Amino acid sequence: MNSSVLPRALLFDLDGTLVDTAPDLARATNALRVHHGLSELPFEVIREQVSNGGSALVTLALGLAMEDTGHSLAREFLLEAYARNVAAESRVFPGLDALLTAWHSTTRGWGIVTNKPRAYADPLIEALGLTPGALLCADDLPVKKPDPEPLWEAARRLDIAPDDCWYIGDHLRDMQAARAAGMTAVAVGYGYIEKEQDYRQWPADMWFDTPQDLVAELLRPTHEMENTACRIPGD
Numbered sequence: 001m002n003s004s005v006l007p008r009a010l011l012f013d014l015d016g017t018l019v020d021t022a023p024d025l026a027r028a029t030n031a032l033r034v035h036h037g038l039s040e041l042p043f044e045v046i047r048e049q050v051s052n053g054g055s056a057l058v059t060l061a062l063g064l065a066m067e068d069t070g071h072s073l074a075r076e077f078l079l080e081a082y083a084r085n086v087a088a089e090s091r092v093f094p095g096l097d098a099l100l101t102a103w104h105s106t107t108r109g110w111g112i113v114t115n116k117p118r119a120y121a122d123p124l125i126e127a128l129g130l131t132p133g134a135l136l137c138a139d140d141l142p143v144k145k146p147d148p149e150p151l152w153e154a155a156r157r158l159d160i161a162p163d164d165c166w167y168i169g170d171h172l173r174d175m176q177a178a179r180a181a182g183m184t185a186v187a188v189g190y191g192y193i194e195k196e197q198d199y200r201q202w203p204a205d206m207w208f209d210t211p212q213d214l215v216a217e218l219l220r221p222t223h224e225m226e227n228t229a230c231r232i233p234g235d
Contacts, residue, residue, distance in 0.1 A: 007166040008109065008160050008161075009111065009155065009158050010108070010165070010168065011134075011166065011183070013051075015192065016051045017169050017188055019090055019093065020090060021050065022043070024082060024085055027081075029046050031077075031081040032057075032058070032074060032077055041060070041061070048193065048195065049194075051191060051193075055071070057078060058071055058078055059071075061074070061078070082120065086124045086127070090124060090127075092128060093190065094212065095212050098215065110133060112125070112135050112154075113145065114137055115137075116137060122137075134155075135154075145173050146173035146177045146180065148177050148178075148180035166186050167185060167186065169185075169191075170187070170190070170192055170193060171193075184206065185206075186208065188209075190210050
């Protein structure tokens with residue numbers, strides 16, 4: 001991977017990478033807690049689990065594993081609460097909206113590949129005014145990340161070869177999917193990462209601590225770009 005060459009397309013994970021959805025998901029999680037007579041959890045505790053999906057939030061909220069009686073019903077309650085307000089407080093991470101505007105102006109493509117079901121992704125993206133050239137959700141294909149097929153399908157819809165794409169994400173499975181798809185794997189440390197995890201140990205090609213760092217790298221003119229992303233020595 002040559003970081004001095006801009007990709008022809010950017011593909012983003014959604015929750016925790018492109019959009020900060022944690023406030024709305026935290027509200028739904030705490031609504032589930034209150035429904036069961038429990039006190040609300042601190043926002044930061046919930047934030048760490050957002051990228052792990054609704055089932056993980058149910059486990060966090062009520063201590064119910066997926067196979068436990070009541071888990072499915074609790075998950076349904078949580079998702080219904082979330083669906084009522086998918087974009088009340090969710091926002092594109094700072095600087096990424098300007099990046100996407102600039103990216104459009106260069107006629108380069110961009111898309112979203114998420115494990116979020118389309119029923120929640122579509123209204124969120126519409127509310128935020130995002131216009132990805134490709135959107136692949138959890139229920140669009142028989143498989144989802146870390147399988148590479150959703151990333152390949154997004155590249156096909158953008159008519160761009162996988163090795164001309166960056167896939168940007170905040171979870172280990174995102175890096176696994178990107179590597180399997182033959183894309184440049186870009187890990188971001190500002191997303192929903194559990195405290196015990198070190199995102200710099202993920203099998204990525206590039207690592208960025210903040211959205212501003214990512215934007216600066218992508219908006220730097222090609223002839224001025226330097227290898228400023230963190231790398232594992234010898235990688």
